[in-house]
Amino acid sequence: MRTARAAAVLAGLAVAVAACGNAPTTTQPTASSSASAGGAKTLEGVKLEVAAKWTGDEQKYFQQVLKAFTEKTGAKVTYASTGEDTGAYLGPRIQGGSPPDVAILPQPGLVQQYAKQNALKPVTDAVSKQLDTNYTPYWKELGSADGKVYGVLVKAAHKSLVWYRTQAFEDAGVQPPTNWDELVKASQTIADSGTPPFSLCGASAWTLTDLFENVYLSTAGPEKYDQLSKHEIPWTDPSVATALEKIQQIAGKKEFVLDGSSGALQTDFPTCVTKVFGQKKAAMIIEADFVATPVVQSKAKVGEDAKVFPFPKAGDTTPVILGGDVAVAMKDSPGAMALLEFLASKEGGEIWAKLPGYLSPNKNVSPDNYPDPLTKQLGQTIVSAGDAVRYDMSDLAPSAFGGTDGKGEWKVLQDFLRNPSDVKGAQEALEAEAKKAWK
């Protein structure tokens, strides 16, 4: 497995080198003319700390991007992993007055929260210029709080996808469904064939919020979606019931969920992918593009053994939901701003784009950079969808509601998976938690 991965990385690097031509020798003149921080290694001797939640391969690939930054500017960058709970990692460090230079926040909600605590530094004009040239206004807004721009969306995730094991679909003789009823019907057929259709990652509750958001955006439409995101309508609204009832159709049947709901609740995110594509125990997994990384680790080929179809329409809207990580500066250092500028630039984005498991929200990063046709296609949908897409709702909520283990929406949706018959109880619990978080 390790050799296969290494080979994949090497291949990626080879492409990168080939694409840049003899980049190492010619990079200096072009860089100095395009970016202000470029040219000679102006940040020689500067030390930076970057904190992000990535581990494993995602961390490895990000460190390759950081290495490119070091080669360009001379600044030494160390990486610190925050773990799943970024707020819990950064909170004490902010409180203690020693935050990392740059933090990559998994939720725009945290940008607002930290901006209120005066823990963030607004971006400089140079960074702002990169944002204007490379991003649509929607993305710029996501990194802003109270009219000031603090963050750069550096990594996007396409969350309206369903991954499936082609062999399981072939064995059952079903085609990728295009709407919810077809999905339920196909699931029944797959279950009849002896394979549980879904592997749910109940222990990683954010996968459940993603599922809910896709169904909700599709059944209730974008306007209601925005209202619910801001808690302008209560969670006891009938539209929420409709969405939960749809989820009930798949989560409520024990033959539809691998290992039943109790097993699913003990399965965390990469494990549930391995169960589908490695152990071949189930047929589908409802999650984002970054599922590709564990798929590759399971020795399955993306595009052959593992394919995706867009999240089926459960109502009138075809859902397109994105997640994404926002880089912010927490210290007023030239190094921090230079790194933000690099990450927001076409150059930085294209280096990252050549590595697996990455989608750029940067419209000037050509989709041709992505290492496989699937990512290419996803990249195009993100860039072309523009303002029509919606951002992951739970990530827009206060993190006590939408981003903490064992609390808020995360807990209630896990409880709902445990007992999918109680739609009303789930709604009331959601509303009670939302009231606490939005007060």
Next chain:
Amino acid sequence: MTDRLDGPAAPREESDSRGDSPAPADAPHTTRRFGPSPVIAIAFLLPAALLLGVWVVYPIVYSVFRSLFDASGTGFTGLGNYATIFTDGAMLTTIRNNLIWVVVAPIVITTLGLIFAVLTERIRWATAFKLIVFMPMAVSLMAAGVIFRLVYEEDPDKGLANAVLTTVHDTFSSSQGYPEARPREGDQSPVAAQGGAVVTKQAAQTGRPVLIPIVGIKPAVMPGNAQAAKTPQGGNELSGTVWFDFTPGGGGKNGAVDGTEKGLPGMTVEAVSDGRVAATATTAEDGSFRFEGLPAGSYVVRLPQSNFEPAYRGLTWLGRTLITPAIIGAFVWVWAGFAMVLIAAGLAAIPRDALEAARIDGATEWQVFRRITVPLLSPVLLVVFVTMIINTLKVFDLVFIIAPSSVQPDANVIALEMWRVSFGGGNNQGLGSALAIFLLVLVLPFMIMNIRRFRRENA
């Protein structure tokens, strides 16, 4: 806490060292003053007092102060945070869990420690045994948590606990059925599920083959010797086929035996008449069955539940109900060795002659243990017990690591909740401080108890 111990001790030491020459000369007429001048005393106390002030007193005072304010730290809420602790459902769960912990864990640990200590006194390899039981103490709680997370994994192929359970279970009874197989849903199916069994919807007649289509057979449970399903022909007996009604790749006709569909061998089939089982048969490799010598008439054909019993998969250790006992098990694993070593040390200090005297007087071993050993050991047992109560109240790491996030609200304890509300999610350090103070108040009586005991022993 420690300053109360140090306080009286420090002057006494001083008086010992310089007791002979200056003191009597200094104070001939006033009341005799022990120890040095206040200035020197303060100078000696200062470093300790400073450290205690910075690391203990200030944080406690500040936490009390902070607990009276809301999340942002600017709005005064009075005792609001404390009210939240006792009204919020999730917080009450954590308090309940802490109660379970405090009641169960110290008792189990002290008892186990006592048993180990008394038993190891008698065995030849005592040191080796003690070393092994004490070993978990060398592992950090964090690592112990990771170990037990794996031990409690539900899949018997991964989790040790369930691997042991299933192995033991399977040596006594093993299930060779078709778990999770079921009739197809909907009205078209000629059979229906009924209380775990599968029965024909219409009475079967002798001479006409009965079709029993089954779906949802996992590839792993499909027997290797299964043949393509066949419908038995001819004969006047009651006969039929049980088969997997699913054509690989799709396209088969539901409810009909298509060419490639496989029979399900080894199924037990019952012919039921008026609620009584009239005959039993077992399906052949092609799924067909035949009831020999059954009188003509109409029967309900039933596949009893035993055909569909799922294989035993052990317990859901990390589920809602077992999570707290499971974590307490890990905690006991870590601390039993510590209790054993302390109690063994106490045991070594017991006067042998008391035991010998009792034995000579004809006491049984149990009586010696019950009437002599335990009472003589009781001071040590109490120390171990109280120390364990304090340790239990502040348990954090094991719960944090072992409980999967989906059941963490059910396994939550005060220390973990304190950290979660303070730094995770809401960043509500007001409520977090209130929880910290609450925890302190819970621990205090036991601390005082321990200190009193130390003092009495030193006196």
